[in-house]
Amino acid sequence: MAKSKKTKREDVWLECSECKSRNYRTSVSVASGSPKLELMKYCKLDRKHTLHKVRRK
Ligand SMILES: [Zn+2]
Numbered sequence: 001m002a003k004s005k006k007t008k009r010e011d012v013w014l015e016c017s018e019c020k021s022r023n024y025r026t027s028v029s030v031a032s033g034s035p036k037l038e039l040m041k042y043c044k045l046d047r048k049h050t051l052h053k054v055r056r057k
Pocket of ligand 1: 016019020044045
């Protein structure tokens with residue numbers, strides 16, 4: 001099993017869990033399967049902080 005020294009990163013979207021709009025783009029490490037990130041971020045549409053979940057392309 002060959003292991004790469006480079007950490008594989010993937011561009012993902014942070015999607016608002018309330019209005020489903022994709023407000024932020026970030027990159028996450030995908031070395032250990034699919035990332036599960038949940039962050040409180042400001043949503044322009046909701047005009048408040050909501051839970052944003054990672055949405056892979
Ligand atoms: Zn929203």
